[in-house]
Amino acid sequence: MKNMPISRIKIGLCLMLLTSPxxxxxxxxxAQVEEGDLxxxxxxxxxxxxxxxxxxxxxxxxxxxEKLLSERRIALQNQKAKLDAGxxxxxxxxxxxxxxxxxxxxxxxxxxxxxxFEKESSTYDNxxxxxxxxxxxxxxxxxxxxxxxxxxxxxxxxxxxxxxxxCKTLPNLDSLKTCIQKAGSxxxxxxACKG
Numbered sequence: 442m443k444n445m446p447i448s449r450i451k452i453g454l455c456l457m458l459l460t461s462p463x464x465x466x467x468x469x470x471x472a473q474v475e476e477g478d479l480x481x482x483x484x485x486x487x488x489x490x491x492x493x494x495x496x497x498x499x500x501x502x503x504x505x506x507e508k509l510l511s512e513r514r515i516a517l518q519n520q521k522a523k524l525d526a527g528x529x530x531x532x533x534x535x536x537x538x539x540x541x542x543x544x545x546x547x548x549x550x551x552x553x554x555x556x557x558f559e560k561e562s563s564t565y566d567n568x569x570x571x572x573x574x575x576x577x578x579x580x581x582x583x584x585x586x587x588x589x590x591x592x593x594x595x596x597x598x599x600x601x602x603x604x605x606x607x608c609k610t611l612p613n614l615d616s617l618k619t620c621i622q623k624a625g626s627x628x629x630x631x632x633a634c635k636g
Contacts, residue, residue, distance in 0.1 A: 474585045479593035482577040483605050489573050490604060492565055499558055506551050513544055587617055588630045597621075 517540060524537055594608035595601040596618065602608045611617070617634055624630035 472583065474580045474583045474589060476589045476593050478576075478579045479585060479589060480595075482573075482580050483593055483602050483607060485573045485576050486607070487602050487605050489569060492568070496558075496562060496565055499561070503551070503555055503558055506554070510544070510548055510551055513547070517541060517544055586631055586635065587611065587613075588621060588627065588634050591617055591621060592627065 517537075520537055520540070524533060529537075590607065590611050591597065591614075594603075594605070594611060596608075596611075596614070620634035621627075621630040624633045
């Protein structure tokens with residue numbers, strides 16, 4: 442396990458790019474994205490990012506453990522070569538055997554952790570395919586009014602989805618907020634504040 446599997450990275454990138462304003466096609470008069478559909482997608486994307494980041498951290502931890510065990514294995518092989526080259530006493534052999542047993546237990550634990558990680562990764566993949574993609578496919582490649590994004594991202598509330606890439610990259614947020622406030626209503630803002 443040198444790196445997180447490529448499929449996980451691609452899914453993570455998919456999450457980050459899923460609702461990016463730059464990816465949305467601008468075709469003549471297509472149906473605009475509905476706020477509720479975009480909000481549902483963004484909320485799932487936020488959940489997905491948290492899950493992905495957790496998996497990414499686990500993968501990093503497992504790679505670190507794997508590296509330490511590899512270094513420990515090499516040290517044990519060197520220690521065995523020294524023991525084989527000389528006439529070790531009983532205590533040195535007992536200490537070596539204990540170190541080998543400890544190493545084997547750690548290797549078994551790592552293998553169990555890797556198997557659990559693979560299950561969690563598979564669960565994540567299934568969640569993306571069965572939950573995130575079906576909801577977000579409704580908004581991909583459709584134009585989004587900046588006002589719709591503003592409300593879907595929750596910038597009008599106390600808990601905006603600021604970690605979601607679409608919301609992070611919403612252009613001219615301050616001027617958009619000012620325009621929406623001046624418009625006085627969401628309906629008026631949809632016409633007045635087109636970015």
